[in-house]
Amino acid sequence: MGYRQSSWIEPCIFELGHRGRKGHDLPKAERSIIEEVGEVQVPNKIQRRSALELPEMSEVEAVRHFTRLSQMNYSVDLGLYPLGSCTMKYNPKINDKLATSSALTKLHPYQDEETVQGILEILYTLGRWLAEITGTFKVTLQPAAGAQGEFLGALIMRAYHTINGKQNSKTELIIPDSAHGTNPASATMAGFKVLVVPSDKNGSINVEALKTVASKRTAGLMLTNPNTLGFFEENIREIAEIIHEYNGLVYYDGANLNPILGKVRPGDMGFDIVHINIHKTFGTPHGGGGPGAGPIGVSEKLEKFLPVPRIEYDGKRYFLSSKKPHSVGKIRSFYGNVAVLVRAYSYLLSLGAEGLVEAAEVSTLNANYLLKKLAEIGVYEIPYGSERPRKHECVLSVKSLFRKRGIRALDISKRLLDEGIHAPTIYFPTIIDEALMIEPTESFEKEELDRFVEAMRRIAEEAEKNPEKIRTAPHNTSVGRLDEARASHPQTLVPSWRVFKSRI
Amino acid sequence: MMREIGIRDIDELYADVPEDLKLKRKLDLPSPLSEYEVERNVESLLNKNRTTYDLPTFLGAGCWPHYVPAVVENIIGRTEFLTSYTPYQPEISQGLLQLLFEYQSMICELTGMDVANSSLYDWASALGEAARMTQRLTGRQEILVPKIIHPDRLATLQSYIQPVNMHVRNIEFDRTTGQMSLEDLEAKISEKTAAVYVENPSYLGFTETNVKEMGRIAHEHDARFIVGVDPISLGVLEAPGEYGADIVIGEGQPLGNSMNFGGPLLGIFACRREPAFIRQMPGRIVGMTTVQNGTRRAYCMILQTREQHIRRHRATSNICSNETLCALSAAVYLALLGPNGLKELGNTIISKSNYAMKRLNEIEGVESPVFSSFHFKEFTVKFDEKRVRDVHRNLLRHNVLGGKDVSKEFPKLGEIALYCVTEIHSKENIDQLIDAVNHILTESS
Numbered sequence: 010m011g012y013r014q015s016s017w018i019e020p021c022i023f024e025l026g027h028r029g030r031k032g033h034d035l036p037k038a039e040r041s042i043i044e045e046v047g048e049v050q051v052p053n054k055i056q057r058r059s060a061l062e063l064p065e066m067s068e069v070e071a072v073r074h075f076t077r078l079s080q081m082n083y084s085v086d087l088g089l090y091p092l093g094s095c096t097m098k099y100n101p102k103i104n105d106k107l108a109t110s111s112a113l114t115k116l117h118p119y120q121d122e123e124t125v126q127g128i129l130e131i132l133y134t135l136g137r138w139l140a141e142i143t144g145t146f147k148v149t150l151q152p153a154a155g156a157q158g159e160f161l162g163a164l165i166m167r168a169y170h171t172i173n174g175k176q177n178s179k180t181e182l183i184i185p186d187s188a189h190g191t192n193p194a195s196a197t198m199a200g201f202k203v204l205v206v207p208s209d210k211n212g213s214i215n216v217e218a219l220k221t222v223a224s225k226r227t228a229g230l231m232l233t234n235p236n237t238l239g240f241f242e243e244n245i246r247e248i249a250e251i252i253h254e255y256n257g258l259v260y261y262d263g264a265n266l267n268p269i270l271g272k273v274r275p276g277d278m279g280f281d282i283v284h285i286n287i288h289k290t291f292g293t294p295h296g297g298g299g300p301g302a303g304p305i306g307v308s309e310k311l312e313k314f315l316p317v318p319r320i321e322y323d324g325k326r327y328f329l330s331s332k333k334p335h336s337v338g339k340i341r342s343f344y345g346n347v348a349v350l351v352r353a354y355s356y357l358l359s360l361g362a363e364g365l366v367e368a369a370e371v372s373t374l375n376a377n378y379l380l381k382k383l384a385e386i387g388v389y390e391i392p393y394g395s396e397r398p399r400k401h402e403c404v405l406s407v408k409s410l411f412r413k414r415g416i417r418a419l420d421i422s423k424r425l426l427d428e429g430i431h432a433p434t435i436y437f438p439t440i441i442d443e444a445l446m447i448e449p450t451e452s453f454e455k456e457e458l459d460r461f462v463e464a465m466r467r468i469a470e471e472a473e474k475n476p477e478k479i480r481t482a483p484h485n486t487s488v489g490r491l492d493e494a495r496a497s498h499p500q501t502l503v504p505s506w507r508v509f510k511s512r513i
Numbered sequence: 514m515m516r517e518i519g520i521r522d523i524d525e526l527y528a529d530v531p532e533d534l535k536l537k538r539k540l541d542l543p544s545p546l547s548e549y550e551v552e553r554n555v556e557s558l559l560n561k562n563r564t565t566y567d568l569p570t571f572l573g574a575g576c577w578p579h580y581v582p583a584v585v586e587n588i589i590g591r592t593e594f595l596t597s598y599t600p601y602q603p604e605i606s607q608g609l610l611q612l613l614f615e616y617q618s619m620i621c622e623l624t625g626m627d628v629a630n631s632s633l634y635d636w637a638s639a640l641g642e643a644a645r646m647t648q649r650l651t652g653r654q655e656i657l658v659p660k661i662i663h664p665d666r667l668a669t670l671q672s673y674i675q676p677v678n679m680h681v682r683n684i685e686f687d688r689t690t691g692q693m694s695l696e697d698l699e700a701k702i703s704e705k706t707a708a709v710y711v712e713n714p715s716y717l718g719f720t721e722t723n724v725k726e727m728g729r730i731a732h733e734h735d736a737r738f739i740v741g742v743d744p745i746s747l748g749v750l751e752a753p754g755e756y757g758a759d760i761v762i763g764e765g766q767p768l769g770n771s772m773n774f775g776g777p778l779l780g781i782f783a784c785r786r787e788p789a790f791i792r793q794m795p796g797r798i799v800g801m802t803t804v805q806n807g808t809r810r811a812y813c814m815i816l817q818t819r820e821q822h823i824r825r826h827r828a829t830s831n832i833c834s835n836e837t838l839c840a841l842s843a844a845v846y847l848a849l850l851g852p853n854g855l856k857e858l859g860n861t862i863i864s865k866s867n868y869a870m871k872r873l874n875e876i877e878g879v880e881s882p883v884f885s886s887f888h889f890k891e892f893t894v895k896f897d898e899k900r901v902r903d904v905h906r907n908l909l910r911h912n913v914l915g916g917k918d919v920s921k922e923f924p925k926l927g928e929i930a931l932y933c934v935t936e937i938h939s940k941e942n943i944d945q946l947i948d949a950v951n952h953i954l955t956e957s958s
């Protein structure tokens with residue numbers, strides 16, 4: 010197998026088309042309507058007078074332009090995409106088919122409840138399933154993504170401490186140094202001070218250090234388990250107890266839920282609030298960066314703080330309820346990213362309880378197999394050793410290659426692109442130097458895992474023989490390395506076509 | 514594979530999970546189904562719904578029925594886009610990056626701004642982010658907001674700003690025109706004001722004509738001016754950049770995205786080119802650059818030092834996954850319509866909604882619109898003698914879904930509903946509504 014990506018020299022859309030052209034005709038007002046209302050003028054003061062320089066192109070021109078662009082974009086459907094922490098699993102096509110049905114796309118969120126019983130039932134049932142999977146009491150589907158779930162979770166912490174009269178003393182959120190950037194960012198957005206706890210020599214949270222940072226100011230802790238190194242936090246119960254002792258709440262970042270589905274549940278580990286990245290764990294397409302969905306589940310004592318409206322069922326009909334005096338309110342419009350959630354519903358129907366466990370186990374098996382095979386190459390370091398089993402992902406370091414040959418994680422990732430393999434996540438978790446974070450998910454066949462290992466072996470050999478080839482990679486993609494310094498420099502920054510035109 | 518890693522049972526890989534934490538039973542979920550069974554199951558539930566194609570529907574209020582051209586669905590259905598993720602590796606993701614750059618550029622053209630990000634979750638959260646951005650820029654703690662605002666947007670704004678002790682003050686509206694009151698704005702604005710926010714068109718569908726004055730008042734007090742828009746109006750309504758906006762936000766769903774029962778949506782966020790603004794922007798931004806030897810253009814994410822994965826607790830926002838695919842829809846949609854198509858669409862919407870208002874207003878016991886201002890797409894309908902709730906329940910019997918009942922949101926205005934008419938409403942649809950309302954009101958009197 011080899012790879013050459015299409016490389017169109019594609020003009021920017023503003024350089025295509027021709028004045029006066031149009032690519033679509035929408036319905037017009039009927040003549041009898043025009044006769045009845047005449048010419049209705051927009052008030053002078055707010056009439057559009059400024060130029061509107063949108064592209065002017067025919068339908069076929071537009072289709073060709075965008076299709077050519079699509080050919081210069083790598084995706085899960087093209088091949089390996091082991092982007093650690095992002096769970097780039099296969100996205101089953103049936104889910105897309107169902108979620109693009111007009112029985113969903115043409116529903117308005119404010120329709121009379123009688124007319125939307127079907128979709129309410131789907132959402133209600135999905136919420137119950139997610140509560141069962143996470144071991145929580147109640148789930149809200151509202152957050153648009155994991156990070157918004159974190160923000161909502163932190164708001165719920167605030168509400169909980171406020172109702173207990175502790176809003177002024179519960180000011181700190183504890184977050185491990187291996188955490189994803191959204192955790193500390195969400196914590197500050199919700200008004201908390203972030204305290205970082207270090208990892209110990211085994212890659213787990215340092216419990217002794219945690220004991221020293223935890224205090225009566227602790228509002229809560231945010232944690233992902235398995236953590237971003239792929240390790241299960243064995244001391245999770247003790248960790249939760251330390252926080253609970255100070256009446257803090259423990260938040261579960263669900264980005265890494267995939268390998269423990271049906272095996273162990275966050276709620277049972279002592280977590281009070283749990284988010285789920287639907288677009289990771291439940292196989293909905295990532296859409297080039299979104300939309301995803303980030304439902305959160307909470308324990309019974311936190312239920313009353315969930316956002317409104319809540320989807321409820323009285324045994325006969327489904328309905329929306331906003332009469333929740335303790336609710337934190339809203340963090341977005343309407344009820345959630347429904348088109349994404351329907352795909353998750355269909356995914357769960359396909360897999361069922363048995364399928365979920367199998368997905369979890371195979372994803373774990375794949376990560377450990379990769380770790381073993383990659384360690385055998387003998388060039389890539391395995392921080393924290395290969396003894397301890399990983400869960401969904403494993404992290405390598407290319408520190409010594411960097412020292413010896415000047416080859417960085419970035420270079421390796423670029424060289425992988427030449428093989429038609431998407432790069433792993435790099436430089437994360439930030440506690441590992443020159444990190445490559447690899448998450449195969451369950452949707453890699455063994456041959457593909459081996460192909461990945463072979464590519465990594467070839468790169469290791471090439472590092473000896475022809476390191477320049479790696480440092481100048483990629484060579485087979487649409488374009489070679491970019492001038493990223495120029496891209497972000499204030500003097501050369503081009504964030505829009507307008508700015509581009511003003512610079513020439 | 515198990516042999517290779519020296520295990521006999523997969524459970525050995527879970528040996529580090531404390532035994533008593535493990536789930537000892539099967540999850541209480543249904544058993545696996547074949548694809549055929551899944552399809553039947555989901556379809557049978559979805560088919561219980563009655564869609565806006567089954568019932569002429571006059572709902573808007575933050576999620577609007579517009580036609581989505583087949584080309585849009587075809588392009589965003591391409592799995593090269595659909596099944597990719599954030600373009601962390603630009604060399605292999607040029608297609609997505611260029612398309613996002615084109616999206617941002619079109620948003621700039623529409624709004625009259627220089628920089629747009631590649632999406633936020635929705636209009637409501639974009640308002641929260643914009644408010645916080647003005648707080649960082651000014652160090653001030655107050656945002657002035659029109660009293661006529663969508664309750665979801667207001668509630669979301671509160672959620673976003675309360676943690677930083679920022680607060681909202683409402684600006685009164687004129688009882689006859691609905692316009693945000695310049696006098697009240699002058700009275701309330703002070704050196705505490707971080708931003709003045711106005712929506713055009715407003716939540717209740719009328720357009721604000723004094724926006725230039727509002728921007729001037731804001732700037733006289735060194736406050737920032739944030740404008741919220743329905744972008745589909747910008748073929749006929751002036752670009753906010755022309756009347757002084759510093760930040761423009763809005764809901765991009767109308768641009769080629771289906772309603773999907775309210776999600777996903779598309780948060781628009783754009784601002785002026787000032788370096789201080791750009792540094793404080795939330796969300797991902799794609800920029801144009803060149804390859805290293807300068808021989809050809811290329812695109813990548815820029816200014817990432819603002820973002821959570823680098824700046825962590827000091828990031829300008831926590832957003833990571835956003836609504837990229839919806840932004841792609843918007844770009845394809847705008848490219849298809851072009852300036853003339855968007856303008857025509859605006860005029861179509863104006864004609865059709867004015868027709869609906871006129872016919873409704875002719876009915877005895879109905880007033881539409883309540884405010885004597887120019888309306889775009891949405892408008893209020895007031896029932897003199899009847900509860901909105903009752904009228905709407907009856908309308909459903911006539912197979913029509915009325916607008917949003919907003920009587921509880923504005924109790925002083927009486928029994929009012931917010932109706933929406935777009936290009937997809939045929940004259941026949943509107944006439945069906947008129948006949949039904951006529952019938953309901955005469956039947957009961």
Ligand SMILES: Cc1ncc(COP(=O)(O)O)c(C=O)c1O
Nearest residue numbers: 094154155156189191264833834
């Ligand atoms: C560990 C972890 N936490 C949180 C997030 C944020 O999730 P989202 O992108 O859905 O906002 C991610 C996503 O990349 C993640 O990997």
